[in-house]
Amino acid sequence: MPDPMARPLIPGGTPHLEASAPNPSNPVIGILGTGDFSRSLAKRLLAAGYQVVVGSRTPKRFVALFPEEAEVTTQMEAASQADVVFVAVYPEHHPTLVAVKPALAGKTLVDVSNGLRPSAFGPSNAELLADHFPESAVVKGFNTVSAWTLQRGPRDGNRQVFLCSDSQKAKNSVKQICHRMGFVPVDMGLLSASLEIENMPLRLFPSWRVPIVCSAALFAFFYLYNFARDVLHPYVTANKSAFYKMPIDTVNLSLPSAALVMLALVYLPGLCAAVLQLRRGTKYRRFPGWLDRWLTARKQFGLCSFLCAALHAVYSLSLPMRKSARYKLINMAYKQVQSRVEDSWVDEEVWRMELYLSAGIAALGLLSLLAVTSLPSVAGAINWREFSFVQSSLGYCALAAATAHTLLYGWSRAFDPSQYRFYLPPTFVPTLLLPAAALLGRLALLAPCAAARLARIRRGWEAGRHVRFAPAADDGMEDVSNV
Ligand SMILES: NC(=O)C1=CN([C@@H]2O[C@H](COP(=O)(O)OP(=O)(O)OC[C@H]3O[C@@H](n4cnc5c(N)ncnc54)[C@H](OP(=O)(O)O)[C@@H]3O)[C@@H](O)[C@H]2O)C=CC1
Numbered sequence: 001m002p003d004p005m006a007r008p009l010i011p012g013g014t015p016h017l018e019a020s021a022p023n024p025s026n027p028v029i030g031i032l033g034t035g036d037f038s039r040s041l042a043k044r045l046l047a048a049g050y051q052v053v054v055g056s057r058t059p060k061r062f063v064a065l066f067p068e069e070a071e072v073t074t075q076m077e078a079a080s081q082a083d084v085v086f087v088a089v090y091p092e093h094h095p096t097l098v099a100v101k102p103a104l105a106g107k108t109l110v111d112v113s114n115g116l117r118p119s120a121f122g123p124s125n126a127e128l129l130a131d132h133f134p135e136s137a138v139v140k141g142f143n144t145v146s147a148w149t150l151q152r153g154p155r156d157g158n159r160q161v162f163l164c165s166d167s168q169k170a171k172n173s174v175k176q177i178c179h180r181m182g183f184v185p186v187d188m189g190l191l192s193a194s195l196e197i198e199n200m201p202l203r204l205f206p207s208w209r210v211p212i213v214c215s216a217a218l219f220a221f222f223y224l225y226n227f228a229r230d231v232l233h234p235y236v237t238a239n240k241s242a243f244y245k246m247p248i249d250t251v252n253l254s255l256p257s258a259a260l261v262m263l264a265l266v267y268l269p270g271l272c273a274a275v276l277q278l279r280r281g282t283k284y285r286r287f288p289g290w291l292d293r294w295l296t297a298r299k300q301f302g303l304c305s306f307l308c309a310a311l312h313a314v315y316s317l318s319l320p321m322r323k324s325a326r327y328k329l330i331n332m333a334y335k336q337v338q339s340r341v342e343d344s345w346v347d348e349e350v351w352r353m354e355l356y357l358s359a360g361i362a363a364l365g366l367l368s369l370l371a372v373t374s375l376p377s378v379a380g381a382i383n384w385r386e387f388s389f390v391q392s393s394l395g396y397c398a399l400a401a402a403t404a405h406t407l408l409y410g411w412s413r414a415f416d417p418s419q420y421r422f423y424l425p426p427t428f429v430p431t432l433l434l435p436a437a438a439l440l441g442r443l444a445l446l447a448p449c450a451a452a453r454l455a456r457i458r459r460g461w462e463a464g465r466h467v468r469f470a471p472a473a474d475d476g477m478e479d480v481s482n483v
């Protein structure tokens, strides 16, 4: 008969785990349920040298799916033999296990279950299990580890296992099992933390939702704006079809606007916080909820801005490859020949392009630096001062370079009223409102700090000695420029 365990649970999975010989002196670990999770867990426990006994409603049906070293038996038998029992059945089936209640009394039950959707209010599955089995010590854990990770081993997934329980003894025994299987237990405290642990694998990028919606909304706004100016208006007024601009030209005009406004949104909450601190005269008071949330989402806003800027760079590089660009070039050359212009070089145009491209490249380079230092592994390798220098000082430089790029791009149009082709102002006008506010706000905040520093240096020189800057006053007002 073919060995069913030779078939991996998932394509590409390890066909066989080397199970070390179970040590009779090791605790017997029970698993109730014979599903995906149970099979992966059994293999990992056997590999860690435990004795494994699996409890099923129909053991004969599933025995072939488990390694030979594991004993597959009835739920009652498994519960009686084991010291620690993993409950690998869905929470709605927990009540069907009451038949084995006497056998589980005084033992440790590990609830691995997950809910279907995040829940803000309890009771959690683990708390309900604890209600069903008051004589057992329930530990919540392993629900954040997928059957796939268990099958492949901790090297191929998240190594952390979040645990909580009201019984320290039970939690310690499960921690030991975690360690032996190669996972890293994270103690989350009492069983009341189980709802939070159950919600963990159900979250879908909660901190990214607002920044992503914001980027999408900004992009949509600028896209419609550019569409109205550059495509719809020529069609309505001159019956000129410019619909070919929709997939690349209009997208490429909208991306940098979204990127710049998103970047401004990274720095505006810090300025709001600084202004609030200055008005209150102290930094030791909580910010309003909306500002708190905005401040904590700055990294995501910055990364969304970086994505838009990087896409803009790729789109821009692809512009000359298009057929439309080639036709336009040939037509321009033909017109030039017809009008007998030998040299069409315009110094102002040349300089404008050189400058706006170099500002754009500098902005993208600085943004890449910000994105790299926001990675936890890189952020962990630099100290706080270095991090704040990159994220704050270089960040403002990136904002200034991107603003200059936009201004230089719109240079000729900004000063030439004949370029206003539509009643809407060119895109860079709405694009520059927030970045300009952020840059001016920063300058306004830095100016008094710089003046105070200069005054202190002068006082020091006048006193005939070189003084070091006094440490920040305890009201924290020195720190506002670092927010
Ligand atoms: N799969 C995964 O990646 C993960 C799963 N989990 C959790 O592990 C638990 C099991 O998941 P999984 O193994 O995928 O599920 P499966 O559907 O594959 O297995 C569930 C098992 O429950 C047993 N069971 C016991 N009583 C009943 C009953 N009354 N009705 C139906 N089945 C019953 C069955 O075994 P038998 O017929 O032998 O009694 C069945 O094999 C769930 O709570 C899940 O949330 C947590 C993290 C990851």
Ligand SMILES: [Fe+3]
Residues within 6 Å of the ligand: 256, 312, 360, 405, 409
């Ligand atoms: Fe650009």
